Amino acid sequence: MDFLVLHRREHLLFHFYISRAISHPPKRPGSRITQSSAKLNIFNATRRLSTMSSAPEWIELLKKHVDKKDQHTTVYAFSTLSPEGKPRVRHCIHRDITPSNLLLTTTDTRMQKPLQLGEHHQVEIAWWMEPPAVQFRLRGQAFTLPADQNQVSKALKELGVQGEEADAKWWEEKRKSIWANDMSGHLRGSFGRPPPGKPLSEIKEKPEDWPERLDAESDDPEQQKLIDNALSHFALIAFKVEWAEYLELKPSPNRRTQWTKKSDGSWDKVSVAP
Numbered sequence: 001m002d003f004l005v006l007h008r009r010e011h012l013l014f015h016f017y018i019s020r021a022i023s024h025p026p027k028r029p030g031s032r033i034t035q036s037s038a039k040l041n042i043f044n045a046t047r048r049l050s051t052m053s054s055a056p057e058w059i060e061l062l063k064k065h066v067d068k069k070d071q072h073t074t075v076y077a078f079s080t081l082s083p084e085g086k087p088r089v090r091h092c093i094h095r096d097i098t099p100s101n102l103l104l105t106t107t108d109t110r111m112q113k114p115l116q117l118g119e120h121h122q123v124e125i126a127w128w129m130e131p132p133a134v135q136f137r138l139r140g141q142a143f144t145l146p147a148d149q150n151q152v153s154k155a156l157k158e159l160g161v162q163g164e165e166a167d168a169k170w171w172e173e174k175r176k177s178i179w180a181n182d183m184s185g186h187l188r189g190s191f192g193r194p195p196p197g198k199p200l201s202e203i204k205e206k207p208e209d210w211p212e213r214l215d216a217e218s219d220d221p222e223q224q225k226l227i228d229n230a231l232s233h234f235a236l237i238a239f240k241v242e243w244a245e246y247l248e249l250k251p252s253p254n255r256r257t258q259w260t261k262k263s264d265g266s267w268d269k270v271s272v273a274p
């Protein structure tokens with residue numbers, strides 16, 4: 001465990017657990033407080049702390065800078081590989097971070113990203129946040145989580161998530177919650193329009209007849225049909241980060257820090273010349 005990277009909160013919790021370990025030894029009938037039981041408690045306290053500090057430092061920095069209401073801190077360039085292994089890049093909006101530190105964005109299943117992620121999971125994002133003048137570059141693996149629960153279950157196995165996030169139902173709730181709470185009516189409408197990227201010459205309906213906006217749900221059965229169709233194209237993309245870089249442009253000289261995830265789940269950290 002690297003004590004140098006502990007945050008203040010974790011230091012406080014560490015002292016709390018250690019002092020509890022000494023003052024509250026395990027109570028077994030007829031047992032006396034022994035040095036070994038106190039040591040065991042300190043060992044368990046240290047293990048609990050080690051789990052808590054598994055949240056990488058870079059994600060705390062990311063959370064500190066992201067303001068969901070400010071597009072200057074929520075848009076990043078998201079790069080994938082085409083089926084032939086050629087780079088492809090576009091901008092996406094950051095939507096959320098899950099309890100296991102997966103980054104979430106959204107897509108229309110009819111776009112190129114889901115197709116590309118079906119072939120190659122390796123992705124990289126470059127994320128410039130203007131007011132704090134910092135850039136994050138994050139590399140790892142991303143998976144599309146659409147309405148189809150079988151596809152979600154398969155992706156979850158590959159992501160290797162545990163706990164509530166290992167359940168496809170958790171992701172269906174998340175998908176619907178982002179659809180209802182984080183997407184504007186105009187954006188929801190786009191999922192009910194013709195397939196993105198299709199030549200206009202091949203589309204019969206005129207653009208003025210395409211749905212302008214859609215509610216998250218409706219009491220009107222005709223409207224609800226349009227919503228169900230749009231929602232069927234709406235998917236989350238979950239990004240498991242394996243390498244992170246943080247570039248700070250405000251300090252002089254600038255600072256650049258990199259983290260690499262190790263096979264045991266902990267992170268190596270190195271400061272490099274900017």
Ligand SMILES: Cc1cc2nc3c(=O)[nH]c(=O)nc-3n(C[C@H](O)[C@H](O)[C@H](O)COP(=O)(O)O)c2cc1C
Nearest residue numbers: 075090091092093094105106107108111112113114
């Ligand atoms: C500021 C901005 C934010 C965007 N956010 C998203 C997004 O969150 N998800 C998305 O699929 N496309 C988003 N787009 C559109 C994409 O950049 C891109 O045009 C679209 O996803 C089609 O790309 P693809 O076919 O390569 O997947 C955004 C575009 C801009 C300019």
